[in-house]
Amino acid sequence: MMHRTFALNKNLLNFGIPLSLLGGLILVMKSPVLAGNETLVMAITVDLLLTVPLIYFLLIRKSKIPKISVIPVLIIGLLIGSFFLPKEDQQYLQYFKTWILPFLELAVLSYVFYKLRKAIIKFKENEKSTFDFFTSLKDTCYDILPRKAVMPVVTEIGVFYYGFIYWKRRKLKANEFSYHKDSGTIALLVVILFLVAIETAAIHILLSKWSDAAAWVLTFLSMYSGIQIFGFLKSMFKRPISLEKDQLHLRYGMMTETTIDLQDIDSLEISSKDLEPDKETRKLSLFGELESHNIIIRLKKENELTGLYGIKRKYRNLAFYVDDTLEFENQIHKALQKHI
Numbered sequence: 001m002m003h004r005t006f007a008l009n010k011n012l013l014n015f016g017i018p019l020s021l022l023g024g025l026i027l028v029m030k031s032p033v034l035a036g037n038e039t040l041v042m043a044i045t046v047d048l049l050l051t052v053p054l055i056y057f058l059l060i061r062k063s064k065i066p067k068i069s070v071i072p073v074l075i076i077g078l079l080i081g082s083f084f085l086p087k088e089d090q091q092y093l094q095y096f097k098t099w100i101l102p103f104l105e106l107a108v109l110s111y112v113f114y115k116l117r118k119a120i121i122k123f124k125e126n127e128k129s130t131f132d133f134f135t136s137l138k139d140t141c142y143d144i145l146p147r148k149a150v151m152p153v154v155t156e157i158g159v160f161y162y163g164f165i166y167w168k169r170r171k172l173k174a175n176e177f178s179y180h181k182d183s184g185t186i187a188l189l190v191v192i193l194f195l196v197a198i199e200t201a202a203i204h205i206l207l208s209k210w211s212d213a214a215a216w217v218l219t220f221l222s223m224y225s226g227i228q229i230f231g232f233l234k235s236m237f238k239r240p241i242s243l244e245k246d247q248l249h250l251r252y253g254m255m256t257e258t259t260i261d262l263q264d265i266d267s268l269e270i271s272s273k274d275l276e277p278d279k280e281t282r283k284l285s286l287f288g289e290l291e292s293h294n295i296i297i298r299l300k301k302e303n304e305l306t307g308l309y310g311i312k313r314k315y316r317n318l319a320f321y322v323d324d325t326l327e328f329e330n331q332i333h334k335a336l337q338k339h340i
Contacts, residue, residue: 151310
């Protein structure tokens with residue numbers, strides 16, 4: 001309890017002090033004392049773009065907050081200056097936008113690609129490991145983004161990566177298992193895509209008689225939903241279930257995933273029987289009862305299932321579908337024997 005209180009107080013300082021400084025600068029920018037005072041304008045600009053980010057960095061340097069979060073603080077200062085400084089006093093902000101900001105953007109992008117490249121090399125060094133773009137992207141973004149922003153950002157990037165960039169056929173390794181061939185999920189998602197396309201066209205025609213703007217807004221939203229469904233569908237081909245070292249990685253495309261330590265498995269059953277709905281029993285599939293299952297794993301203790309945009313749910317019993325049930329059961333039992 002004391003540790004949580006200390007952490008809370010520390011975060012209040014880490015974020016409260018920079019916010020207070022920015023608030024004070026806003027008051028100065030709105031006061032009459034700023035008029036015609038070029039020295040004060042320069043000082044405020046330096047404070048917004050340098051002093052406040054530097055103070056924030058000094059506050060968080062020994063914490064778990066990513067150091068690169070200084071960049072968003074700097075961007076906030078830039079936006080505040082652009083909004084509150086009179087247009088005639090924004091010459092120094094314009095210099096920053098023209099000469100410094102593009103290099104910062106390039107540096108951030110380079111850092112992201114560097115971290116991803118490093119993750120790829122790390123996985124390739126170990127032949128028994130399986131490189132997974134979605135997992136590596138999450139790990140990278142946790143280093144550079146606030147934790148609550150990671151899953152929404154990663155999900156959006158993942159949708160376009162799996163939907164439109166990753167077309168190469170993925171061959172399963174000996175420790176990997178598909179789950180889409182016979183489950184009916186792909187057919188279900190294709191039907192949903194087809195329905196979205198038909199409804200979008202029909203509703204667009206009807207709405208355009210009332211408002212062209214509303215029709216195009218709804219059409220854009222429907223198209224974006226279709227893109228997401230397509231990305232989710234393709235991710236099921238690219239993110240198989242895998243058994244690696246002492247862990248079982250259960251994935252349902254980008255939609256849901258969980259990692260189970262083999263030592264926590266109480267029992268594994270090949271079964272398609274209906275499950276009694278309760279708080280301890282979940283399905284790996286996002287579609288729940290709409291999709292069948294043929295494997296039920298029961299755990300010795302509670303575990304966590306991560307869904308879309310990082311939504312987490314607890315479970316002790318998990319039902320899911322695997323195309324090759326016998327090989328899956330055989331490999332799990334062999335792995336469990338090593339822990340006895």
